Amino acid sequence: MKLRIANGRIINPASQMDSHHDIFISDGKIIAIADELADFVADQTIDASGQIVCPxxxxxxxxxxxxxxxxxxxxxxxxxxxxxxxxxxxxxxxxxxxxxxxxxxxxxxxxxxxxxxxxxxxxxxxxxxxxxxxxxxxxxxxxxxxxxxxxxxxxxxxxxxxxxxxxxxxxxxxxxxxxxxxxxxxxxxxxxxxxxxxxxxxxxxxxxxxxxxxxxxxxxxxxxxxxxxxxxxxxxxxxxxxxxxxxxxxxxxxxxxxxxxxxxxxxxxxxxxxxxxxxxxxxxxxxxxxxxxxxxxxxxxxxxxxxxxxxxxxxxxxxxxxxxxxxxxxxxxxxxxxxxxxxxxxxxxxxxxxxxxxxxxxGIDAGHLKVGSAADLCIFDPNSHYECKPNAFISAGKNSPFAGWLFQNQVSHTIFNGKIVFRQE
Amino acid sequence: MTNNQLTAKGQLRHFLTIEGLKKPLLTEIMDRAEQFSGISTRHVKKVPLLRGKTIVNLFFENSTRTRTTFELAAKRLSADVMNLNINTSATSKGESLLDTLHNLESMHTDMFVVRHNQSGAAEFIAQHVAPHVSVINAGDGCHAHPTQAMLDMFTIRRHKGHFPNLRVAIIGDILHSRVARSQIQALSILGVGEIRVIGPKTLLPSDCETLGLHVYHDLESGLKDVDVVITLRLQLERMQGALLPSSREYFDCFGLTEEKLSFAKPDAIVMHPGPINRGVEIASAVADGPQSVILEQVTHGIAVRMAVMSMALGAQSELNEI
Missing domain, CATH: 3.20.20.140 (Metal-dependent hydrolases)
Structure with missing residues (x-):
């Protein structure tokens, strides 16, 4: 599966990168971080405009x-x-x-x-x-x-x-x-x-x-x-x-x-x-x-x-x-x-x-966005606003003291080994 | 932090802790107790204020004095009273505490009088009872014992009148004492001039000074010019955990003897929440002496508990008919 994450603001602390590029993923790995990649036909494209893309x-x-x-x-x-x-x-x-x-x-x-x-x-x-x-x-x-x-x-x-x-x-x-x-x-x-x-x-x-x-x-x-x-x-x-x-x-x-x-x-x-x-x-x-x-x-x-x-x-x-x-x-x-x-x-x-x-x-090869590394990514929206509701947690544990806190930065997509494992509905 | 012991109109709904209450309410409790105290000496020691109400004394920890005075107070108000002594080991899990509670509630109980060995237990129960049920804290762990504090305030007021000019000294195990915590809060709210605590560092909270308390480690300086001397019961298990070496040494340092009491004002009163360990925190000569008001405290306990129960069950309007 080929995945393209388009228009996101990439934050990659390992290389101090903070810039707008697309990320190209194939067979579970990042194959390019660039604006364009010749001959890449994405099976799926995530439009990450206005969002932060990080490891x-x-x-x-x-x-x-x-x-x-x-x-x-x-x-x-x-x-x-x-x-x-x-x-x-x-x-x-x-x-x-x-x-x-x-x-x-x-x-x-x-x-x-x-x-x-x-x-x-x-x-x-x-x-x-x-x-x-x-x-x-x-x-x-x-x-x-x-x-x-x-x-x-x-x-x-x-x-x-x-x-x-x-x-x-x-x-x-x-x-x-x-x-x-x-x-x-x-x-x-x-x-x-x-x-x-x-x-x-x-x-x-x-x-x-x-x-x-x-x-x-x-x-x-x-x-x-x-x-x-x-x-x-x-x-x-x-x-x-x-x-x-x-x-x-x-x-x-x-x-x-x-x-x-x-x-x-x-x-x-x-x-x-x-x-x-x-x-x-x-x-x-x-x-x-x-x-x-x-x-x-x-x-x-x-x-x-x-x-x-x-x-x-x-x-x-x-x-x-x-x-x-x-x-x-x-x-x-x-x-x-x-x-x-x-x-x-x-x-x-x-x-x-x-x-x-x-x-x-x-000591693991993770936590960075690097060509050739596994495509584990988190995409979140810094402009989202939502209230923390522990009863709506997916976790079986609803025990959080943060009920009612107002949060930003809701995760929109999580990608693990090039596969979308979470998508905010 | 919301004060869930009060109704929207500021009336007493539960009585869980002195913390957060205002002076007029404490004064009202004492005034009302004053009215009730006459009943105990009448030929018929009963008023019909709580007739038809059901009160459950829910004691997860042993007690004789507190439970009996609560029981007598309820009976003098004509309520039906049930005493339940529950072995804490049988309800070591929170859900069974709630189960116990909901079972009793379904018997249409109007009030729970709760004693529990865990701090915050009364608060926890109050958070989970039905809206029409009142909870009175009869002692929770090391946290609070508000009716004891109010009967102590009542006793002080009877002997000393006004609070602002008084110096009050509390001797002993402040760290583990729910009585001391509630007394200190009540004395502060009532505007007592100076509150002193006297004891070894192992039995005092680490941040006493930040609570506005004056800390002393010996009776001679601590009792100087004091109007009210309160000695606390020393739990004998304090010898474990290296808090104290022995009860003998404790008595030598902090036991209230006639000689030590002479440092206080000549008309100082001596109080103790009971039960007394004679020869540990107080000498018999002092406990039974002319300055002791210890038995009066017990008597006052009934009137104060009648006051709190009747207020919490909203019987205010009928009071004038006594």
């Missing part, structure tokens, strides 16, 4: 709930949601059930993802067996089976000796370690940021130090072991400072942040709004500003959805008893672009943090 988005952390919780969501339902949000590649953390600690689970996920056929689904393998933090997983086998990195998910390793060994082993295999930094003891009794709101509502607080202590500890071991590491979902300004210092020292560390931490703060919990119950918790407004600054500086190089679809019952109950998590695939792009409208980021920075920069973290 398909790459999400470093999305839970699809399969295997294990198919009653909540499936690879099929969530990849549908992903492409509605312009995402063509995403990574699954290892905390599925069973956890991703055997090649069989990787094969199952890849198989289901291929059947769905809408987006590239990467797996992040478990660092320790069953994520229990005491025995190393068979990382070589996981790597051979195709996992793109290694992580202990939301279950931090308490034993520093085991963490050190795990890092050394991962470094031996040249696997990137993905870390959700939190000190299990300081986090244990809390459900929201420790501050004025936790005091007012009488909810257990999670202090900033729960994150910074874990980052500091891990950075010292990263320095010692030489493992490449990526910090998921940083929530504190001081955490950004620690990573900035480490990068200046030349350590191989990167970081991402979620859109909700860039837009919301502890105050959005209001009167126990369980839709804002998330881990790490929404922090202070100052933290939010420092996270935005970290993005501008490049200390944080990716924005990831940290998508956690939940069924309605999970959010019905007294706040601390509800399950943390936000359904984020369909709001990743509009929330990131809102930072451009708010003049916090340039258009190029925003798109880079969703495309070529996460691709660099993963």
């Amino acid at each position: 398909g988005l790459i999400d470093l952390c999305a839970r699809l709930r399969e295997p294990g919780q198919e009653h909540t969501a499936t690879i099929d339902s969530e990849t549908r949601a992903a492409v509605k949000g312009g995402i063509t590649s995403l990574c699954i953390p290892p905390d599925t059930a069973p956890v991703i600690d055997t090649p069989a689970v990787i094969e199952l996920i890849e198989d289901r993802a291929k059947k769905a056929g809408r987006a590239m689904v990467y797996t992040i393998g478990a660092l320790t067996q069953n994520l229990q933090g005491d025995l190393l997983s068979e990382m070589l086998a996981l790597k051979k089976a195709g996992c793109i990195g290694i992580s202990n998910g939301m279950r931090p390793i308490k034993n520093t000796l085991i963490l050190r060994r795990a890092m050394e082993y991962a470094a031996t295999l040249d696997l990137t370690l993905f870390i959700n930094a939190s000190d299990p003891w300081l986090q244990a009794q809390g459900c929201i940021h420790e501050g004025t709101v936790s005091t007012r509502l009488g909810l257990g607080g999670i202090p900033e130090a729960a994150e910074t202590i874990a980052i500091a500890r891990d950075l010292l071991l990263i320095e010692k072991t030489g493992v490449s590491a990526h910090f998921h979902n940083i929530s504190t300004g001081k955490g950004v400072d620690l990573i900035r210092d480490a990068q200046r020292k030349g350590l191989p560390v990167t970081a991402d942040v979620s859109p909700h931490h860039l837009h919301l703060s502890e105050h959005d919990i209001g009167n126990y709004d369980s839709l804002s119950h998330v881990l790490p918790p929404l922090r202070s407004t100052r933290d939010r500003e420092q996270l935005q600054q970290g993005l501008r500086d490049g200390v944080i190089s990716a924005i990831s959805s940290n998508h956690q679809p939940l069924d309605n019952d999970a959010k019905l109950g007294p706040f601390a008893e509800t399950i943390p998590g936000i359904s984020g695939l369909e709001t990743l792009l509009p929330l990131t672009m809102k930072l451009v409208d708010d003049e916090e980021l340039t258009l190029m920075q925003a798109i880079a943090s969703l495309t070529c920069q996460p691709a660099d973290i993963l």
Whole structure:
């Protein structure tokens, strides 16, 4: 199939391109980015006038709930949601059930993802067996089976000796370690940021130090072991400072942040709004500003959805008893672009943090528009206006605190391997 | 943030927290409690204000005093009262809490009096009840205990008259205390001159000063020239989790003894929300001493709860007929 995307404004941060051209696609690959291509007869042409054409988005952390919780969501339902949000590649953390600690689970996920056929689904393998933090997983086998990195998910390793060994082993295999930094003891009794709101509502607080202590500890071991590491979902300004210092020292560390931490703060919990119950918790407004600054500086190089679809019952109950998590695939792009409208980021920075920069973290050939590369693209309309209605999400998880927000930049088409996998009706 | 405890006309519909309420409403509760307090000493201790109304005491957490005073208050208003003690382990999931609620609602209940070990539980229930049902918070986790705070305000007003010139000190575990949170809010709304909190750093919220509180770590300076001394119950499980070394050491530092009380004004009153741990947060000599108003608080609890229940069930117009 031959596809032509005509008249769009192409934003390709990998080459700093911002110009109007057509994109010519054949057999799933980009064959030219030009104004005309001789002898090209398109089977289909998308008129992208007035729209932005960029690489398909790459999400470093999305839970699809399969295997294990198919009653909540499936690879099929969530990849549908992903492409509605312009995402063509995403990574699954290892905390599925069973956890991703055997090649069989990787094969199952890849198989289901291929059947769905809408987006590239990467797996992040478990660092320790069953994520229990005491025995190393068979990382070589996981790597051979195709996992793109290694992580202990939301279950931090308490034993520093085991963490050190795990890092050394991962470094031996040249696997990137993905870390959700939190000190299990300081986090244990809390459900929201420790501050004025936790005091007012009488909810257990999670202090900033729960994150910074874990980052500091891990950075010292990263320095010692030489493992490449990526910090998921940083929530504190001081955490950004620690990573900035480490990068200046030349350590191989990167970081991402979620859109909700860039837009919301502890105050959005209001009167126990369980839709804002998330881990790490929404922090202070100052933290939010420092996270935005970290993005501008490049200390944080990716924005990831940290998508956690939940069924309605999970959010019905007294706040601390509800399950943390936000359904984020369909709001990743509009929330990131809102930072451009708010003049916090340039258009190029925003798109880079969703495309070529996460691709660099993963070391994959994606996130750019290049002749010869797979044609994964996202086309969105910067002049569209719409209201965020979580009940209309394609994702099985309608759990979003952004209901009623006014968004622009609605995705009109998503193209994966040269195939139109989403079209806004 | 909307205040969903009030009707469009600003009348009390639910009573979930003191936060966000205005001074005239708190004063109205106390004035009304004043009218009701005479009933308890009458030969016939009943008024027909809530005749035909059904009130369910829904207690997910153990309580004797609060539940009994709510029950008595409802009975003195002639309502039908049902007590349900629900083991929280049986309803550990949110949907079963809602199921319980909707089942009771379908029995045409008019009011739920709710105690729950989770902060925000009363708010959650109020968001999900039918429009004609009122919810009274009888204590939710570490968040609020508004009727306790109002009976404390009522007690202070009876002894001290006006609030603005008062210095009030609250001693103990502020961090985990729903009583302290509601008291602090009520005292602020009523315009108390100075609110002090006294305790070790492990039991105080990290940002006390930003709440306008004066923080002290010893009783000698903290109680100086104070008019009202409120001691809080020390939950004995606080020794776990390294919040305190021992109840003995706590008593040494923060236990209210006659000697420590002498730092306060000579006419200072001593209050405690109960139940008391004698020899832990308060010495028997003080609890039973001349400055103690602890048992009065319990008595006042009935009148204040009658006031809140009758207001929430919209019986205002009939009050004049008492």
